[in-house]
Structures are given as structure tokens and as C-alpha cells.
Amino acid sequence: MIASLSDTALRFLKSVFSLFVVVVVWNTIALPGATQPTTQPQTTTRKLIFSVPPEYPELARKMNIQGVARVLLTVTTDGRVVGIKELGGHPVLIAALVQAVKKWKYEPADRESEIEVRFEFTPGH
Secondary structure (H helix, E strand, C coil), rough: CCHHHHHHHHHHHHHHHHHHHHHHHHHHHHCCCCCCCCCCEECCCCCEEECCCCCCCCCHHHHHCCCCEEEEEECCCCCEEECCCCCCHHHHHHHHHHHHHHHHHHCCCCCCCCEEEEEEEECCC
């Protein structure tokens, strides 16, 4: 009886494993774009005409937090920053970068654009 249970369990595990392999292979080969968004935001470069550098936060200094913070800005046709999406980095550093980029101004353009900003925070800043 125990031998038959272990044979049954082994057959079941082999079936589950085979199904898992099929699903992984199918998702990797047959559906390569399924996990990708269908539309990517158009990021552009526009000349920055006014900027305030981010301040290295006192909390980050005390806790020795450093690294890169990244945000995606939405800039209007007249160059104002109207939207900020946090992309990555330590929350304390992102908050400092967000506070700074809200004051930035870009050159005018014929359409709204998105601009990625990366800033490296080090204790020297």
C-alpha cells in the first residue's frame, strides 16, 4: 500500500513538474511581448533652463544613506514640470529629488514630454 502511494505521488509530481515546464517555456517563447506594455512613454531631451540642485537630506547624512534616485517628469509645452513619477531609489533621496525638480523649468516645445532624471546622492552633496 505504501509503495503504491509513493508511486502515485511520484507520478503526480512528475505531471505537475511537466506542466510547470510547459507553462514556463510557453510564456518565454510563445508570448514574449505579453508582459511588456503595448505603449512606451516617449522620453525626450529638452534643454533645462532653470534648476535647483537637490539637497542631501540631513536624515540621509545621519544614516549614511547614499545612492541614485530616479524620477520621470512630465513637462508641459511651456516648460513647466506638472507631473513626477518616482522610478527608484531610497525614499528619503527620492523625496529630496522630487522637492528640487518641482522648481525646474525647461525650454518650450511643441508638445508635452517626459524626461527621466537621475541624481546620485553622496555624502559630499
